[in-house]
Amino acid sequence: xxxxxxxxxxxxxxxxxxxxxxxxxxxxxxxxxxxxxxxxxxxxxxxxxxxxxxxxxxxxxxxxxxxxxxxxxxxxxxxxxxxxxxxxxxxxxxxxxxxxxxxxxxxxxxxxxxxxxxxxxxxxxxxxxxxxxxxxxxxxxxxxxxxxxxxxxxxxxxxxxxxxxxxxxxxxxxxxxxxxxxxxxxxxxxxxxxxxxxxxxxxxxxxx
Amino acid sequence: xxxxxxxxxxxxxxxxxxxxxxxxxxxxxxxxxxxxxxxxxxxxxxxxxxxxxxxxxxxxxxxxxxxxxxxxxxxxxxxxxxxxxxxxxxxxxxxxxxxxxxxxxxxxxxxxxxxxxxxxxxxxxxxxxxxxxxxxxxxxxxxxxxxxxxxxxxxxxxxxxxxxxxxxxxxxxxxxxxxxxxxxxxxxxxxxxxxxxxxxxxxxxxxx
DNA sequence: TACATAAGTTAGAAACTCTTACTTTGACAA
DNA sequence: TTGTCAAAGTAAGAGTTTCTAACTTATGTA
Numbered sequence: 254x255x256x257x258x259x260x261x262x263x264x265x266x267x268x269x270x271x272x273x274x275x276x277x278x279x280x281x282x283x284x285x286x287x288x289x290x291x292x293x294x295x296x297x298x299x300x301x302x303x304x305x306x307x308x309x310x311x312x313x314x315x316x317x318x319x320x321x322x323x324x325x326x327x328x329x330x331x332x333x334x335x336x337x338x339x340x341x342x343x344x345x346x347x348x349x350x351x352x353x354x355x356x357x358x359x360x361x362x363x364x365x366x367x368x369x370x371x372x373x374x375x376x377x378x379x380x381x382x383x384x385x386x387x388x389x390x391x392x393x394x395x396x397x398x399x400x401x402x403x404x405x406x407x408x409x410x411x412x413x414x415x416x417x418x419x420x421x422x423x424x425x426x427x428x429x430x431x432x433x434x435x436x437x438x439x440x441x442x443x444x445x446x447x448x449x450x451x452x453x454x455x456x457x458x459x460x461x
Numbered sequence: 462x463x464x465x466x467x468x469x470x471x472x473x474x475x476x477x478x479x480x481x482x483x484x485x486x487x488x489x490x491x492x493x494x495x496x497x498x499x500x501x502x503x504x505x506x507x508x509x510x511x512x513x514x515x516x517x518x519x520x521x522x523x524x525x526x527x528x529x530x531x532x533x534x535x536x537x538x539x540x541x542x543x544x545x546x547x548x549x550x551x552x553x554x555x556x557x558x559x560x561x562x563x564x565x566x567x568x569x570x571x572x573x574x575x576x577x578x579x580x581x582x583x584x585x586x587x588x589x590x591x592x593x594x595x596x597x598x599x600x601x602x603x604x605x606x607x608x609x610x611x612x613x614x615x616x617x618x619x620x621x622x623x624x625x626x627x628x629x630x631x632x633x634x635x636x637x638x639x640x641x642x643x644x645x646x647x648x649x650x651x652x653x654x655x656x657x658x659x660x661x662x663x664x665x666x667x668x669x
Numbered sequence: 670t671a672c673a674t675a676a677g678t679t680a681g682a683a684a685c686t687c688t689t690a691c692t693t694t695g696a697c698a699a
Numbered sequence: 700t701t702g703t704c705a706a707a708g709t710a711a712g713a714g715t716t717t718c719t720a721a722c723t724t725a726t727g728t729a
Binding site for chain 3: 263267268271302303305306309310
């Protein structure tokens, strides 16, 4: 079952773990060359199988990338849950933590991040993907409600959560697109996130 | 020189206006099928030339798409200048107008909008593109400074302009990616933009 | 042990990008 | 008016790529 890392040659006809390894190869390639440049052929070369092999495991290229997406969203979600946990519920710190994870994930895995968006639209959105995305957004809404001192999410909470999402989403893209370097001065992400959370979630914003 | 729209046949060997028509065909295709699905071959079919013809005018596919980008940025810029003009300098209305153009452009030309970003990064950013993008951002910075009652752009203005940019950028993407439909309630763009401009540019934000 | 099936392979069709070598044509100088 | 050159087409094809079809090998279970 083992695959020789150097030659890609296997010691048995069957690979044993091809599906998983193809997804991992795809993830690495998407990160290295960007989602657009990714090719199934190259993933096959890495995994050491013929170019027809993936089609026993995935309907097509899109479905392969979709799996990369889904794993990415799970990682993002896990990081959010992890990073929020040290902070007391109902504090702005938790909101800031969520934003920090979002921006950091985009920074650390720009290829997968790009794939996660700008991909959903192309495909008629797989149900699993939709569910995942919605779940994460609900998480944010809940935090906003807690900040307001309530367990119930109301319309205004959703609006505000959406404002926060828009902001970190844009910030993430502008960063990985290198637009931040155009802004001559360095922007401190942490204080920017805090500033935004304050301005969006507080009704009275104190003068700077 | 004329090209028969139906058959794509020309009445002369030379096309006469191929470069321009290829760019226009590319724009349409990018809009119809998305930037990823665009193919030079298809643009050739529309223009009624052989698949080798474009290479007399463009280095490669990328360069062709880059022209689509540049024209898009010019359109966006023109709309901004247009939409800002009726409002008195130094008013929030002008900031809101800029945001409205940004979001509307993304809505009306999602293909080109997507191309404009997520493309710049791939290519080592053509100088013309860089210059264009920077120019538009400077426009926003100037408006922010005026809101503050000064002609000079200071560090804080740049920061705030960047916050505004991040926001409308994220909002635009989330909209065209259909994430807004996840938010069960409808978000009114105009009032959202006003709300954001107020929260980002005002030092005292009145209670809702 | 037999054998159905899962999971590989080879071969190849269809599409795409881009190059090379050739052809047509318009423009301009003599 | 005519000769020539460069610009802008074409045809042909090399090299990739995605995906399918038909075939082969291994595995797990009756």
